[in-house]
Amino acid sequence: MEERKLYPIKFCTLQDDYSWGSEEFKLADLGYRDSLVREGWLAGNSLGELMDTYMDRISGDNSYEYYGRQFPTCVRLLKVRGKMPLRVHPDDDTAGQRYDFLGKDKLWYVLRTGKDARVGIGMKQSTDAETFFKACLDASVDGLLNIVAPHAGQSLRIRPGTVHYAEGDIDILEIAQSSPMDFCLCPWGRPMEDGEFDPSLTLADALDFIDYRRFSYTPPEGDTLADCEAFTITRMKLDSPVKCNNSGYGSFILYSCIKGAASLQLDILGQTAAFPVREGETMLVPAECEDFVIVPTEKDTVLLETTSDRIQPDSYTGDRSGSSTE
Structure with missing residues (x-):
């Protein structure tokens, strides 16, 4: 019997709401968030199920050889209407050795900005772990950070070890490696909200992989x-x-x-x-x-x-x- 041909696939949106705004998973294979196919003869199947069944037919030879049945990319829409907790993620080596997960490299693409929109990304000046740790504890850490006034169409590459957050009125498309490795560094005096972070991924655990050097932003060339x-x-x-x-x-x-x-x-x-x-x-x-x-x-x-x-x-x-x- 001839195999049915796969087709371009769209997924149902999964939305989580927080005090600072919301995140919509457009495509995810994270276990705790797994997108469902919206249309066609595959409708109702999760992305994880597609990978289990169709493997390299979905992801491609090279991608499947490297990542196996884990779909490697996650897409989220961040609708920020307040101040996101400060966060960071490790690289593949650190995440794999300590937690048996992928690390996370990602891109933020700014879709829209409104009142008081800004992004904190990396350090304004080089600092050290002790100074940073104390500033996170008393919620004064934004004074150490490089602050960007974002605009629609701007892209920001966020490498592993780069601390970051967004605040004000801003919509961001995030394209990232499929990984739950987000460490909450500073919730700005608010209690950590259910489901947003793994409480076992703490500030203290992140201190040795944070990049404390002065952040330098290089805009991408062309498209x-x-x-x-x-x-x-x-x-x-x-x-x-x-x-x-x-x-x-x-x-x-x-x-x-x-x-x-x-x-x-x-x-x-x-x-x-x-x-x-x-x-x-x-x-x-x-x-x-x-x-x-x-x-x-x-x-x-x-x-x-x-x-x-x-x-x-x-x-x-x-x-x-x-x-x-x-």
């Missing part, structure tokens, strides 16, 4: 917003159809619609099928969907394209070489 081991994120400004071939990536592709709307069109059993993605939605294109066309259906459409072509090091040589991307 490549991030290009690191965990992911590559590219901004696509669409004014005409774009032909895409996924065979060179060895990876799934995510499309997050920032503005406008588009239709992903591909051949399924000899018929052209169209899959719409609208502003605020994220679509997963499985790795086996190799050839498709993206057609903008509204003026000035903008998508963020995310791939993860991470290569498993050769066990003998440590070589990380792999297939080239197009």
Whole structure:
């Protein structure tokens, strides 16, 4: 019996509300948050179930070889209407050795800003663990932080070890590694809210992997917003159809619609099928969907394209070489 062909997938949104605002999981395979397929013959299946069943057909050869059945990327919409707790996350080595999880590298893409919007990211000046620890305890730590006045369309790469928070009125799309490794450093005098952080991941546990050096922000060049081991994120400004071939990536592709709307069109059993993605939605294109066309259906459409072509090091040589991307 011929296998049914996979198709571009959208997921149901999972929302958590907090005193500072809300977070909406657009795509997640975290165990405690696992997105459900919204449409098509896969509707009702979780992303984790898709990975258990279809494995590299979903994530791609390279991604599956590295991450196994863990889908490697998580997408969240942060709607900040107050002051987020200060947080940090470790790198893969620290998270794996101590907690048997992935670390977290991530990108914040600013969608909208309103009154008093600002982002604290990294240190204003180099400091040390003792000074930082005391400032977290008395909630004066924002005086040590580099403060950014954000604007719509701005992207901020947040590397492991970089402390960060957002406050005021701001909407942020977060694209990150799939990991629960968020350490709460300072809740600004408020009690820690249920479900937001693992209470076992404490300030004291994070002190040895925080980056205390002065933070230096380098804006991305062009539309490549991030290009690191965990992911590559590219901004696509669409004014005409774009032909895409996924065979060179060895990876799934995510499309997050920032503005406008588009239709992903591909051949399924000899018929052209169209899959719409609208502003605020994220679509997963499985790795086996190799050839498709993206057609903008509204003026000035903008998508963020995310791939993860991470290569498993050769066990003998440590070589990380792999297939080239197009």
